[in-house]
Amino acid sequence: MQAIHKEFPALAGEEKGRVHTMRISTETLKPIVALLMSKHWRLLTMAGNDERAQAGTFTVSWVFGLAKENKIMRLVLPVDQHKPVFPSIFELTESALLFELEIRDMFGLTPEGNPELTVEDDHGKGRMRRLAHHHNWPENTYPLRKDFPWNKRPPEVDVPFPFRYGEGEGVFEIPVGPIHAGVIEPGHFRFTAVGEMILNLEIRLWYSHRGIEKLFEQKNLTDAVVLAEHISGDTSFAHSLAFCEAAEELAGMPVSKRAGLLRIIFLELERIYNHVGDIGMIGLDAAFAFAGSNGSRLKELAMQLNDKLTGSRILRGVNAIGGVTKDITGENAEFLEKFLASFEQDFEEFVNVLFSTSSLLDRLETTGRLKQKTAFDYNTVGVVARASGLKRDARQDFPNEWWRHTHMSVPTFETGDVFARFQVRVEEVRQSVKIIRTTLAQLPEGEPILSTRPIALKEGDVAISIVEGWRGELVHMVIAGANNSLYRVKVRDASFLNWPTLSRAILNNIVPDFPICNKSYNMSYAGNDL
Template sequence: MKISRIIVAPHELIHACRTVIANHGRFITMVASDECGREIDRFVVRYIFAHDGKSMLNVVESVLTESNCSYPTLSSMIPAASWAEREAHDLFGIFPEGHPDLRPLVLHDDWPEGVYPLRKDYALREKQERDSFSSWSYPKVEGEGVFEVPVGPIHAGVIEPGHFRFQVMGDSVLHLEAKLFYTHRGIEKRSEGMSVVKGLYLAERICGVCSVSHALSYVQAIEQISETRVPERAIFLRVLFAELERLYNHVGDIGNMCAGIGYAYAVNHGAHLKEQLMQLNDFIVGHRFLRGSIALGGVTEDITEEKLRYIETTLERVKKEFNEIVEQILSHDIVVNRFSNTGILSERIARELSTVGPTARASNYDIDVRRDLPYAAYDQLVFEVPTFMEGDVMARFKQRFLEARQSFQIIEQVINRTPKGDIRVPIGDLIPYSFGIGMTESPRGENVHFVMVGENNTIYRYRVRSAPYANWPAVPICVPGNIIPDFPLINKSFELCYACCDR
């Protein structure tokens, strides 16, 4: 994948990005970095755009000085840039002039003002004293009969923390505000100075159920910098691991979506099938979540012909049961009633927020990195990218079902077409202060890893934009107009991870 860099002054950012968009550039993310001391005292902001179908990225860069670390916001032109700009304001103290909502995003209310943890002069192990607690400010709907319902961040189930404020009239939701980043672990800060080898262990632990996707995004960024050519057998095995990860997630999610309506039979059957797939993962690589399967320059272990045939027979059995349970779910009147026309995400909003994955495709936003910016062996395989027009819970359910069917077919092709040969090569030299961008299609959508290396094969700046990070802003938009009991159903239909959003 080719990266084209466009370096402009801060006041030229808007014009440069507008030009890229006019040439069909799709906004991916914004990366801020503190590069003080490398050349001059400076910060850098980089807006990244993809040219789908051309295997090319545009990176629009601008340098900010210590004395004037502000730049014009792009959030009015690119709504999806809003979160990234707010995050950069929180963690670096750089200021997007004209931003309509600079409330803290990552940092919580007891974090002291003027302390920016991603600046190079902030010590990683420094114990941060907390400031006095201030209340969270958020828009409210006021009027007779309007009440507020707070939910979380600690929930009744064994799930990750997130705080939601509903403004309601009766059961009808008028407005929803979400506050996340309770699971922020400082992964990007922790990576600074770490060897690129150890960085892989960090990457595959960003999210429990997307270990392969995050690891693959990371190693592709490093391999891009080092111009490493991965062996053919390894790139096919990478596809195998990625699709097995997609499969157990989609199968489990289809069952779990039914928990929102109390359909226990479907929930348990989905869990049963997911367990079979996770036991298969353990048999293949020794880990239920496929952790440790991806390596710099290839994969960690070869897969024998015996194991490939075992995968084939196991998936034939699971596929049959999976098709049967989905047919039963879709024939249930309550499922049809509760899923249809619930939690609608329009195509316009899906595009404006640069949503990704099944969320985007269920709203007729037809993007998929495997096809549009192919990596590993995807350009040698035949598969379809299904989409739906409706953008409701039912569309997101069916989207996962059809995508799982595609994964079965892709894995079958990999089993029959994987060539013989090496599975790993040493990576090439890493030029200090060069960067790479790795992108993969996780079960939740497009994961993007930006890695800039420093001296002695270490990490200088690491930025992760996960699929949930791209999709979370869409959730509160889909809830108003529905009733409170629909929220668990809507939320589950997006199936967004908190940990890999928060990092």
């Protein structure tokens, strides 16, 4: 912070909690970003906002975080509504590319200098690259502007999507999806291959776009928590937690120690049931049926535990602004302790079989390798980042007061292949069991689990929350509106940062190994598409 103020003394800034907000100009944007990057700050998210009614401008925000020091810097640039252009920072951090295209699609603000603004189609013509908008969305229609009606369907048009086409002798294309042979979300994968060797993979998402961020603006705070649970179904608890923590910061509402520790337990329960399922499915995609059946069995046991403790297999209806609605006491606490002991033994027997099966390891090792430099350049997070040697985990990097006193380690591996992502999950399940067991023993008696204090938000205030979901880091930026409403909610799922690296990890692998590689990532379509 001091280095920025020393370098740019004329810029106005304000600090609230761990978030420092600085209003910048077009001329100072890139020098400030370059300075932040040199000091190891990392881009967490970007967000557009329509402030024409208040200030006559749009704004673009860049949110950076400084790991371990638990600091957040929000740079805010006003954008002229009559000249809706802002500078791209792609040359400084590649992860800005998709954020900038998303802002262009949603607000009509053009990131000048972004190399993906136009791409050539199969006829060599330059066409605008769409990210969130598909071929039937009309041009010059921007849904996150305040004058766009949330409940009116725009007319359909037909705008060709500019896929990149492979050329050359023996080169052919394999289109897969968006509808798949299974109960999974829609996404289109177009492979360019020679024989079975993959030369290029182009991924087209946003088939699951539901207008989540626009819907937040129509919700009261209670209904907004429910909406947050539906951002990505398998991450219901983590996303609702991220929203609640931001709302609590806006309201200045403290959470009791018991509620804070219960949130840790539920967050780790969500991590466990998803990870054990993925461990099994990675094995199944390598044609090892034992892994699939036993991983599914363990996942089912974990989800039955969730249901017993909370009434929801996927931990919905647990978070609320001010704490949680479900406690773990008496019989349920004893049941949880016994479950952990039994589950831990069962899980170890399961993974011992997997690690001793050479045919399985042969399929996982060296497959789908993501190099550490590529992972760093693309700003990957979560399981994918840790498997490529990046020690990133919001529980340690940006801890709240409860995580700050929770002992944990961050498992990392260097190879960046499917096996490394498999190993990260195994280690995290082991660690989650220990965290739950320790936290359960620390629950204080006699404290309320949900605050009854009235919620009061101040219009224009901004809060940013960071939660380590089971896939990785989630970021919610919430701007309060008038009368306890939500003016703007920006959501960034871990998948948004990790999806672009899948097409890099699969290069020079064979087509039959794509399902294993894809499952080892297991990104969320809905969490990405919003």
